[in-house]
Amino acid sequence: MIARPASALVTGGGTGIGRRITERLVQDGYFVTIMGRREEPLLDTQRLLGDKVSTAVGSVTNEADVALAVEQASARAPLTVAVLAAGTGGRHAKLASTPLRSWRRVLSTNLDGAFLTLRATAERIAQNGGGSIVAISSIAATRPHHGMAAYAISKAALEALVANGANELGEQGVRVNAIRAGIVDTDMTAGLYGNGGFVARQLSETPVGRLGAAKDLAEAVSFLVSPAASWITGVCLAVDGGNHLRGTVQVNVPPQLGGGTDTQPPGLDEGRMLVGPDNGGVSEPPCPATVAQTP
Numbered sequence: 001m002i003a004r005p006a007s008a009l010v011t012g013g014g015t016g017i018g019r020r021i022t023e024r025l026v027q028d029g030y031f032v033t034i035m036g037r038r039e040e041p042l043l044d045t046q047r048l049l050g051d052k053v054s055t056a057v058g059s060v061t062n063e064a065d066v067a068l069a070v071e072q073a074s075a076r077a078p079l080t081v082a083v084l085a086a087g088t089g090g091r092h093a094k095l096a097s098t099p100l101r102s103w104r105r106v107l108s109t110n111l112d113g114a115f116l117t118l119r120a121t122a123e124r125i126a127q128n129g130g131g132s133i134v135a136i137s138s139i140a141a142t143r144p145h146h147g148m149a150a151y152a153i154s155k156a157a158l159e160a161l162v163a164n165g166a167n168e169l170g171e172q173g174v175r176v177n178a179i180r181a182g183i184v185d186t187d188m189t190a191g192l193y194g195n196g197g198f199v200a201r202q203l204s205e206t207p208v209g210r211l212g213a214a215k216d217l218a219e220a221v222s223f224l225v226s227p228a229a230s231w232i233t234g235v236c237l238a239v240d241g242g243n244h245l246r247g248t249v250q251v252n253v254p255p256q257l258g259g260g261t262d263t264q265p266p267g268l269d270e271g272r273m274l275v276g277p278d279n280g281g282v283s284e285p286p287c288p289a290t291v292a293q294t295p
């Protein structure tokens with residue numbers, strides 16, 4: 001439990017990993033402001049977790065929205081924690097045929113959004129006597145993932161943002177770290193979990209012998225923002241059951257989605273990692289995606 005009243009801002013806090021992080025930070029005693037573009041999941045989360053949670057509707061890609069979220073987060077107690085969890089999986093396509101629009105959308109959300117949030121919160125956290133910023137990176141940051149180059153590159157850049165932020169902000173009492181998350185079941189990855197064979201292969205590549213959950217990531221965030229981690233900054237902590245020690249479960253790019261146009265295939269949610277004949281309810285044209293193993 002925290003020693004005195006303090007606030008946290010969690011971008012992407014209305015769903016998935018961000019929601020579990022919010023739940024954990026509320027248990028730790030924080031007032032938590034959650035930010036996202038859709039009001040409904042934010043309000044659902046608030047209903048679920050109670051009145052220590054407040055909501056800020058807006059996009060992390062918009063400076064004014066981020067500034068308002070920081071004000072909202074500062075209203076009830078000094079802001080000392082920011083968690084950069086807003087992100088998008090992007091369109092599943094080979095690098096050479098990724099449309100510029102899709103590339104920009106992923107980089108804009110995952111990198112620009114994290115930069116804007118870090119920039120807006122770091123100063124405030126420093127004014128409040130110091131605290132901690134945690135970005136949610138991915139195992140994709142360090143290893144190529146078929147069909148997810150823009151996403152992987154955005155996360156690699158996010159980790160560079162964390163290193164540079166940690167280097168510059170340490171003297172002001174602001175620690176900056178990342179969780180390098182393994183794959184867990186959320187809206188973003190629902191298509192993977194529906195893909196026959198994915199779960200078995202993922203398990204065989206995970207030394208601890210179980211799939212991870214958003215809760216595992218939330219526990220790690222709780223540690224990194226706590227005084228127990230007060231001498232830790234600039235790290236990208238792998239929280240993946242040891243998956244980084246073994247292979248990456250790859251999902252091959254369906255050829256129909258690699259065509260290089262800016263037209264989204266009907267029914268395909270660009271924010272999701274998919275994809276396969278059984279894609280967890282996302283309806284797009286049939287495609288021969290398969291799960292393959294790389295060393």
Ligand SMILES: NC(=O)c1ccc[n+]([C@@H]2O[C@H](COP(=O)([O-])OP(=O)(O)OC[C@H]3O[C@@H](n4cnc5c(N)ncnc54)[C@H](OP(=O)(O)O)[C@@H]3O)[C@@H](O)[C@H]2O)c1
Pocket residue numbers: 011012013014015016017018035036037038039041058059060061084085086087088089109113136137138139180181182183184185186187188189271
């Ligand atoms: N699931 C995994 O296996 C996994 C693994 C490694 C890393 N991650 C990372 O974990 C983070 C959370 O992902 P998740 O798996 O929990 O998926 P998710 O449930 O789809 O969460 C993504 C969140 O980001 C928000 N968001 C997206 N674009 C935004 C924008 N422009 N402005 C503000 N909020 C925005 C979404 O809300 P709105 O749509 O309402 O804006 C949503 O709440 C992401 O950064 C993802 O890259 C996930």
